[in-house]
Amino acid sequence: xxxxxxxxxxxxxxxxxxxxxxxxxxxxxxxxxxxxxxxxxxxxxxxxxxxxxxxxxxxxxxxxxxxxxxxxxxxxxxxxxxxxxxxxxxxxxx
Numbered sequence: 309x310x311x312x313x314x315x316x317x318x319x320x321x322x323x324x325x326x327x328x329x330x331x332x333x334x335x336x337x338x339x340x341x342x343x344x345x346x347x348x349x350x351x352x353x354x355x356x357x358x359x360x361x362x363x364x365x366x367x368x369x370x371x372x373x374x375x376x377x378x379x380x381x382x383x384x385x386x387x388x389x390x391x392x393x394x395x396x397x398x399x400x401x402x
Contacts, residue, residue: 319388323359348380 320327323341324334334341341359345352348360361368361384368383369376 321361321384321387323361326361326363 318328320331322331324339325331333339342357343359344354345356345358345360347362347364348358349365363371365380365383366376368380368387369378372383372386374383374386
């Protein structure tokens, strides 16, 4: 396999940052993303540490241009796709 590989862009949303630059800085500095549950709605709040994206469902939905009733895991995916202008518009997803 000698075919060249081209990287056209990057995108990442994790517990240590909401964009590539922030994630890279956190990795370089050794920052941890684990902590008490703050944003997830769960019966396990106060019981378990988690690595969660540091935004509410409503904040993620607004950034992604999606309705707030979508799955929390769909918002980061759409945000990354939107950065590449391939995500469907909000109106077509409702």
